[in-house]
Amino acid sequence: MPRSNSSGDQPAVQNPVPEPELILQGAKVLNVYSGELLDWDVAVGGGKILSVGPFALEPATGAVRMNLAGKVLVPGYIEPHCHPWNIYNPLTLGAEACRLGTTTLVCDNLLFFMLMGVDRFEALMGALSDTPIKLFWFIRLVPQTPMEDEEALFSEENLKRLLRNSHVLSVGEITRWPELVRGNSKLYEMIHFARRLRKRVDGHTAGAKFENLMTIARTGVESCHESISAEEVLERLRLGMHVMLRQSSLRQDLRNLLPGIRELPHAARRVMLTTDSSTPAFQLDSGMVDGLVAIALEEGIPPIEAYRMVTLNPAVYFGVEDRIGGIAPGRDADILVLSDLRHPTPELVISRGRTTAGNGRLLEPFPALNWSRFFGEAMDFGWRAEPDYFDIRVDGVEEGGSVTFPVMRLLSTVITRLEKAEFPVREGVLDISSRQGFNLAATLNRQGRWIANGILAGFADRVEGIASTYNTATEIIVIGRRPEAMAAAVNRVLEMGGGIAAVENGRIVYELALPLGGMMSGRPMEELAKQDSALQEFLADRGFPFHDPLYTFIFLPNDFLPEVRLNRLGLMRVKTGESIYPARSLTPLRTGRA
Numbered sequence: 001m002p003r004s005n006s007s008g009d010q011p012a013v014q015n016p017v018p019e020p021e022l023i024l025q026g027a028k029v030l031n032v033y034s035g036e037l038l039d040w041d042v043a044v045g046g047g048k049i050l051s052v053g054p055f056a057l058e059p060a061t062g063a064v065r066m067n068l069a070g071k072v073l074v075p076g077y078i079e080p081h082c083h084p085w086n087i088y089n090p091l092t093l094g095a096e097a098c099r100l101g102t103t104t105l106v107c108d109n110l111l112f113f114m115l116m117g118v119d120r121f122e123a124l125m126g127a128l129s130d131t132p133i134k135l136f137w138f139i140r141l142v143p144q145t146p147m148e149d150e151e152a153l154f155s156e157e158n159l160k161r162l163l164r165n166s167h168v169l170s171v172g173e174i175t176r177w178p179e180l181v182r183g184n185s186k187l188y189e190m191i192h193f194a195r196r197l198r199k200r201v202d203g204h205t206a207g208a209k210f211e212n213l214m215t216i217a218r219t220g221v222e223s224c225h226e227s228i229s230a231e232e233v234l235e236r237l238r239l240g241m242h243v244m245l246r247q248s249s250l251r252q253d254l255r256n257l258l259p260g261i262r263e264l265p266h267a268a269r270r271v272m273l274t275t276d277s278s279t280p281a282f283q284l285d286s287g288m289v290d291g292l293v294a295i296a297l298e299e300g301i302p303p304i305e306a307y308r309m310v311t312l313n314p315a316v317y318f319g320v321e322d323r324i325g326g327i328a329p330g331r332d333a334d335i336l337v338l339s340d341l342r343h344p345t346p347e348l349v350i351s352r353g354r355t356t357a358g359n360g361r362l363l364e365p366f367p368a369l370n371w372s373r374f375f376g377e378a379m380d381f382g383w384r385a386e387p388d389y390f391d392i393r394v395d396g397v398e399e400g401g402s403v404t405f406p407v408m409r410l411l412s413t414v415i416t417r418l419e420k421a422e423f424p425v426r427e428g429v430l431d432i433s434s435r436q437g438f439n440l441a442a443t444l445n446r447q448g449r450w451i452a453n454g455i456l457a458g459f460a461d462r463v464e465g466i467a468s469t470y471n472t473a474t475e476i477i478v479i480g481r482r483p484e485a486m487a488a489a490v491n492r493v494l495e496m497g498g499g500i501a502a503v504e505n506g507r508i509v510y511e512l513a514l515p516l517g518g519m520m521s522g523r524p525m526e527e528l529a530k531q532d533s534a535l536q537e538f539l540a541d542r543g544f545p546f547h548d549p550l551y552t553f554i555f556l557p558n559d560f561l562p563e564v565r566l567n568r569l570g571l572m573r574v575k576t577g578e579s580i581y582p583a584r585s586l587t588p589l590r591t592g593r594a
Helices: 090-099 110-130 156-163 177-182 185-196 210-219 230-238 254-263 265-270 280-286 289-298 303-308 312-317 483-496 525-541 549-555
Strands: 022-025 028-031 036-039 041-045 048-053 064-067 072-075 077-082 102-108 134-139 168-174 200-203 242-246 271-274 335-338 348-351 354-358 402-410 416-426 438-444 450-457 465-468 476-480 499-504 507-513 564-567 570-573 579-582
Touching: 077 271, 077 289, 077 312, 090 102, 090 348, 090 354, 090 525, 102 168, 110 134, 110 156, 134 156, 156 168, 156 185, 168 177, 168 185, 177 185, 177 210, 185 200, 185 210, 210 230, 230 242, 230 254, 242 254, 254 265, 254 289, 265 271, 265 303, 271 289, 271 312, 280 525, 289 303, 402 564, 402 579, 416 450, 416 564, 438 483, 438 564, 450 564, 450 570, 450 579, 465 483, 476 483, 483 499, 483 507, 507 525, 525 549
Parallel strands: 022 064, 028 072, 077 102, 102 134, 134 168, 168 200, 242 271, 402 450
Antiparallel strands: 022 041, 028 036, 041 048, 072 335, 335 348, 348 354, 402 416, 438 450, 438 476, 465 476, 465 499, 499 507, 564 570, 570 579
């Protein structure tokens, strides 16, 4: 007979605790809740931490016992803000994260949602929910570049559906923060909806002055990862925000930001650390969250606080501290074995209760994914570019005359300034060939329907033609000195089904295939790092003065960074939305393919 409860009329609930499968013995355990190092054993079973403390199990147990005398156990690291489409994909990024101790990624949905739509993106979240590490998501409310079907795709219906999904933890960074200041009703409604669901609201407040920050905080934005000075960190903390301190290939700010936290120890509980998804070469060289902890320790952050910034703090922020962020009963068994607290790169990684990596190597590969289920088959664009697409025609100027034309100048990898320069006109077309330091540039619709032409200064001015489908407008960026080479580069990325290609003297001199939506590769991180480095070297040899040229491609069409951009509106002034030189329609040459 089954036992009944004390009232005698209901069966007793059976003990749901599974048998221990793994016992970690002899190590010191970092308790992020109390701030102590404890001589504890840890029992793991069913992917969960079953018990902690100085205990002895009966000899009959079938658990594997691991003697870790002299080692330290810390919770698995949490990356609170990543973009898993930086030519790698969520699986290749996840594998790299796992081997270095990151057991949870909070991921940006932007490119997946734009390329897949709501149904396939939700299916993707489900398909990725069973990897060796956990992938959660943040949901963008707006794209980073004006889209033709923006209102339909980013409708309130679609966004509310995604926010209800259990894999989603927050509204993603709201890059159009001036819209919050101006009182955009749709953004307000979506923020309030997310907060009613107890989901967080992540901000992107780059360049916002204190009075604007107050308005942004008042709308419900709860965090920001864009601080570039200790004063900006302090401003956000004083307004009740959480801050994510960034160290990325684009910006290495962490060492400059940490002294402010060191001097205000009580503020550390509202601080997280993020890589903001660096490029493959940087990530392979600098590590992931383990590298951030190493920097924090070098900068004098007390070890307990440094580890909290990448474990308990993000878990509390996202409201998942009942599952992750600490070594305690009932939490997911995400545990790292360290030689000591001064060395945050783990010797052993336990994720979801399984030993997944040791000494920097995965012990078993991540599962494969049928990407065609989500992106469709390899893209067949069915058209070809012609050299005259890149002509900037000038009316009313006599042959041999000249014209003053607006120019985008790169001040850094991503920041632009509007200038004007004089160019000669030959056969009705602006001619840059006699002017050093300038490139023709264009954003070209993937379907060949329109093109936005411009002139770019401060790029690699000895590039004949380079084209890329890798950008957050999901269009084609093309830059170069010779229209024939530019057209050939575009046609090569079309043939590849997406990617980056450069042409010189009529031949391909660099290419990187990105068959997953034109944005990502399925190749391993180490291989992508080599191709990333090769691109940097190729462009540096041709005059690119900055680092990480991938970010120039990413951001050239975006509408939230100063000062001018090239997108479907044409050459646009960001602050006003004014089109300085409008885009034009095209009738592309069709290849006859479906």
